[in-house]
Amino acid sequence: MMSHRYHQHFTVSWDQLHRDVRELCHRLVERDFQGIVAITRGGLIPAALIARELNVRLIDTVCIKSYEGQDQGALEVMKGVDHDGDGWLLVDDLVDTGKTARKVREMLPRAHFVTVYAKPEGRPLVDQYLTEVAQDCWIQFPWDMGVTYVEPLADRIKR
Numbered sequence: 001m002m003s004h005r006y007h008q009h010f011t012v013s014w015d016q017l018h019r020d021v022r023e024l025c026h027r028l029v030e031r032d033f034q035g036i037v038a039i040t041r042g043g044l045i046p047a048a049l050i051a052r053e054l055n056v057r058l059i060d061t062v063c064i065k066s067y068e069g070q071d072q073g074a075l076e077v078m079k080g081v082d083h084d085g086d087g088w089l090l091v092d093d094l095v096d097t098g099k100t101a102r103k104v105r106e107m108l109p110r111a112h113f114v115t116v117y118a119k120p121e122g123r124p125l126v127d128q129y130l131t132e133v134a135q136d137c138w139i140q141f142p143w144d145m146g147v148t149y150v151e152p153l154a155d156r157i158k159r
Ligand SMILES: O=P(O)(O)OC[C@H]1O[C@H](OP(=O)(O)OP(=O)(O)O)[C@H](O)[C@@H]1O
Pocket: 039, 040, 041, 042, 043, 064, 065, 066, 067, 068, 072, 092, 093, 094, 095, 096, 097, 098, 099, 100, 101, 122
């Protein structure tokens, strides 16, 4: 079910995500990073794709959770890192309200923080992002979806 905050969906396929991450990498490739910190879980797949493009092999995680489906709950940090992010690329799939980003910025103030998608409230908290998405739009990621049967239009209309 859609929470009251979200009135539309932006569905991202695996192909689209891969293209978007590669596009983001074009804007990162001139920089030097000693490693990548992925914000789990959503940051893991973008981080893996970025690591491949930028030829980075050192990957760490900040493990953090705040949403249960579309409902935002209390922020729970399960694992941090023991540095301030200097020379590191910090990656998440998206920034929405910015609550997660604010917390991770406190933990790694010197990291270069990127997301693939950004909504207006969270956008000022990241250094770079690829695509802006409306605040009331729920981004539907490919790992949360599956291929399913769709009834022919004619049958649906007859009901
Ligand atoms: O800007 P915010 O309002 O804080 O929302 C953005 C965060 O929410 C999602 O993570 P979630 O807590 O759902 O965990 P997940 O990455 O494991 O899916 C998403 O991956 C971001 O990390």
